[in-house]
Structure formats: structure tokens, C-alpha cells
Amino acid sequence: MSDTCSFFALAVILLGGRLSFFNKVMIRESISTSSLDLKLFTRKVFKYTFIIEGISAIMLTFYWLKDFTFAEALKQGVFHSISAFCTAGFSLFSNNLIGYCDDYFVNLVIVFTSYLGSLGFYVIYDLSSFSKKFISKKNKHRLSTHTKLVLTVSVSMIIxxxxxxxxxESVNPLNNNCNIFLLSFFQAGSSASSVGFNTVNIGTLSNASLFFITFLMFIGASPSGTGGGIKTTVFAVLILALLAFTFDKQNVNVFKRTIKQINLARAFSIFLLGVLWIFLS
Structure with missing residues (x-):
């Protein structure tokens, strides 16, 4: 079941409702763990969402005060922060974010907000627990294999x-009026999180660029993240399985852990369904 359905199921828990055993399993599958207090995690989900969207909205609001009235800046800031974190990609500007193609502040805030949304709530939860234990110097909290894999793949995709x-695009005369590095970074981040914002007219991009950003969006976000795609973990498992087969290894390993056969089968199934969906749509 989709991450969206899982999110609503988590909301049921927060509101005091009860879930069936099947629904509990569904949620744990979505967040890629079987040993987690669902009520605690649900509270964390809403907490992280409010904090991340709130900080992003405040930053954008104060930045846009130079261009708009306070009411308009607040509206733009709140809307774009929610749109970014939910990887919706909607903008109140008629040309999306093309007017900010050279604006480092807007580009970085939008990309970082959408990246956090695409990471998945479990990864944010894991990183939060790790940072708290690290700062307080209490019992060491090790990042899960899932978190390490998601961070490795997602950052690699953006780079x-x-x-x-x-x-x-450096040889594309149609985009010489924009900062090529910022344009490339934003579109890569936008595609990797599947948010869909754009700071350049997509029609002016080269065919090679269009193919690559389509490929990034096909991979998409991570499990329990707000974005679409086949998921970063699925892509990683496929690559690891291919490498294991190439070098004639019996097991598929990642960070000194062996990936179960059932997870390999799921990854291949999701990939095939994704490819089939593309050809049928």
C-alpha cells in the first residue's frame, strides 16, 4: 500500500483509533522497520513535519518581504514550504520558480526542504535520535542500514x-542567461526528490538532460517519504544485486548486512511494475 495510505493510518493511531494487525504490518513495511513504537513514531511524524515546514516558511517569508507585503510574503512562504516538503511542486508564481533561477537562497531552501520530505520520516527519526545521543554523549545510537543506504543513494543522485x-547544459545556448551550477543543482535536487519544481523552462533543456532528470524521477524518493518513484532503496538493491551477480557472489550485502531474498524479489517486482507502468501510460 502507498506511503500516503500509511500516513493516514498513522493519523488514526494518533487520534486514538485502533488498527488491525494487517494495517500495523503495512505501516512497518512502509517505514522499513518492524521494531518501532507506532504511537511514538506518529507523534514524531507530525512534529518533524511542523518543524521543517515551519522553519522553511519563516525563512522564505522574511526573505520575500523585500518583494512583497507581509501578508503576501507569508502566503508565498507557507505555500511553497508545504509544497516543497510534500514534494508537490506547485507554485503560486505563473512561471513556477524560473524568476529565481539565480537566487541561491530560494534555491537552497526549496531543495533542502524537498530533500527532507523525500528522505522518509523514519530516516529523519533515526537521524534525530543519532544527533541527540551524539550531543548528549549518552549511549551510542548507530544509524540503521536503511538510513545509511537512503543517505548514500539520495546524495549520490543529487551529485x-x-x-x-x-x-x-554548459553547451546549451538556450540557458546561458542562468547560473549553470545553480540551475543544475536545483533541477537535480528537484528530480531526485520528485518534487517537480523548476527554475528553468524544461523545454529548453537538452535531450540528454531531460533523459537524466526523468531517470532520477523514476528512482524518486525513499520509503515513507513524500515523493514518488520506485524508491532509492529499490534502486540500490537492484544495483547491489547486479554487482553480486557480476562478481559471482552468493549473497547481496550492504554495510556488512545480507539482504534477504524476499527483499530482492520485492525490489525486482517494484522495478518491473514501474517499467510496465511507463510503457502502459
């Missing part, structure tokens, strides 16, 4: 996308 777009 690879940025470098590819720089190479592809």
Missing part, C-alpha cells in the same frame, strides 16, 4: 545529477 546537467 551525479548536478554534474551531468552541468556538462549537458
Amino acid at each position: 551525479a545529477g548536478t554534474l551531468f546537467l552541468i556538462l549537458s
